[in-house]
Every structure is written in structure tokens, then in C-alpha cells.
Amino acid sequence: EIVLTQSPGTLSLSPGERATLSCRASQTVSGNYLAWYQQKPGQAPRLLIYGASSRATGIPDRFSGSGSGTDFTLTISRLEPEDFAVYYCQQYGTSPFTFGPGTKVDIK
Amino acid sequence: EVQLLESGGGLVQPGGSLRLSCATSGFTFNNYAMNWVRQAPGKGLEWVSGITGSGGTTYYADSVRGRFTISRDNSKNMLYLQMNSLRAEDTALYYCAKDSGSGRGWHPWGQGTLVTVSS
Numbered sequence: 300e301i302v303l304t305q306s307p308g309t310l311s312l313s314p315g316e317r318a319t320l321s322c323r324a325s326q327t328v329s330g331n332y333l334a335w336y337q338q339k340p341g342q343a344p345r346l347l348i349y350g351a352s353s354r355a356t357g358i359p360d361r362f363s364g365s366g367s368g369t370d371f372t373l374t375i376s377r378l379e380p381e382d383f384a385v386y387y388c389q390q391y392g393t394s395p396f397t398f399g400p401g402t403k404v405d406i407k
Numbered sequence: 408e409v410q411l412l413e414s415g416g417g418l419v420q421p422g423g424s425l426r427l428s429c430a431t432s433g434f435t436f437n438n439y440a441m442n443w444v445r446q447a448p449g450k451g452l453e454w455v456s457g458i459t460g461s462g463g464t465t466y467y468a469d470s471v472r473g474r475f476t477i478s479r480d481n482s483k484n485m486l487y488l489q490m491n492s493l494r495a496e497d498t499a500l501y502y503c504a505k506d507s508g509s510g511r512g513w514h515p516w517g518q519g520t521l522v523t524v525s526s
Contacts, residue, residue: 300469334512336452343502343519344444344452349512356514387452391506391513394466396442398452 301326301390303399311407318375320402322388327368329392335364335373338401339384347386348373378404409433409515411503416520423493427520429486429503437461437481440506442513443488445499445522455501456488471497493524 302325312318322333331351336344346355348364351371361376375382383406388399415427429441443455456477457466465477476489486503500519507514 330510332510338452343516345516346507346512346514349507350510353511355512389452389454389513391510394457395468396454396457396466398454401451
């Protein structure tokens with residue numbers, strides 16, 4: 300099983316600041332099938348990034364993904380008020396498909 | 408518009424069974440793999456099970472293998488999760504999620520149905 304580790308656990312930032320979230324895999328993610336999801340309280344997860352670096356339909360360009368192999372990053376260039384949420388990475392290249400524990404981005 | 412709507416959750420005693428359903432619309436159902444993902448109260452996301460578009464191949468997390476069965480009825484555009492021998496640790500909000508195919512991630516997700524296992 301591929302274990303995903305996310306850091307930091309919590310990121311306290313102000314609107315307008317840049318957020319950098321990390322996701323590290325215990326082994327190579329097949330096909331770079333690494334996704335990022337955003338989840339707000341009481342809502343279902345929303346796909347932001349797939350294939351490590353491709354933005355899903357309708358996702359603002361302030362969200363970007365990078366990385367390959369075992370190290371991946373989600374960057375939010377300038378935080379908007381609606382971006383404060385929990386972010387999960389997921390590998391969907393090898394069953395069992397696994398999620399990281401999440402990074403909470405909260406308002407400083 | 409693609410829509411997913413889960414149902415079938417509820418309160419069940421340990422050792423009991425439940426069948427979850429996910430009604431889908433807005434896409435050619437049999438062309439897409441589907442998944443179940445759960446989230447225990449206040450916790451993170453845990454993938455539970457997946458099934459290919461034809462239904463011919465299924466996948467399970469170790470935590471549910473042998474107890475849960477995923478299936479689909481492509482004539483009705485429905486996804487199911489039969490859950491047997493339920494345990495307290497199965498208590499969670501269960502989401503169905505559509506695999507977009509070609510490595511494009513899982514989108515969208517339903518709003519979830521709550522399963523509570525308690526005596």
C-alpha cells in the first residue's frame with residue numbers, strides 16, 4: 300500500500316498570501332496519478348488537480364500542482380477567503396487507492 | 408449535469424448489514440469506473456472500494472475486504488455497496504465518486520450517506 304504523508308498538518312496564513320502544501324508518497328506513484336481535493340465543512344471533496352499538475356474544469360489558475368515520483372506540491376498563489384479549507388492528496392494509480400491525512404489551511 | 412445521490416445509510420447494530428445505493432445521471436454510466444470513499448466523523452478520507460465500468464473488476468480496501476461487496480446495475484445507472492458484519496469503526500459518511508477516466512481524477516462526488524454502527 301502506498302502511504303501518503305502531507306505536511307504541514309495545519310497552515311495558518313492570511314488572505315493574499317501564498318500557500319505551499321506538500322504530499323510525499325512511500326513509493327513511486329504510478330503514472331503520476333496524484334490528485335488534490337479541497338473539502339470545506341459539510342461539503343463533499345472537490346477535485347482541484349489531477350495527474351499531479353492538471354487543473355480540473357472550473358478550478359481557478361491560482362491553484363497549481365507540481366511534482367513527480369514520490370514528491371508533490373499544491374500551491375495556492377494568493378489565498379482567497381473561500382480557499383480556507385482542508386486539502387487532501389490522493390494516489391489513484393495503484394490499488395488500494397490512498398489519501399493523505401490532509402492539510403488544514405486556516406486563517407491567521 | 409452529472410449528479411450522484413447516495414442513499415441507504417442509517418443506524419445499524421454491530422454485526423448487522425446495510426446496502427448503500429448511489430443513483431447517477433448526466434453521463435454514460437457504463438463507460439466509467441466508480442468508487443466508494445468514507446469519512447469517519449472528524450477524520451480524513453478513506454477509499455473503500457472501486458468497480459470498473461463493466462463491473463467485471465472490483466477492488467477493496469483491506470479493512471472491508473470479505474465484508475463489503477461493490478456492484479453496479481448499468482441498466483439502472485446505479486452503484487451499490489453491500490455492507491455485512493458491520494463494526495463500530497465502519498461508522499462514517501459514505502460518498503460515491505465517479506472516476507473521470509484517462510487519469511483525470513475522481514469527479515464529481517455525491518453528498519454522502521451516513522452510516523452509524525452502534526448498539
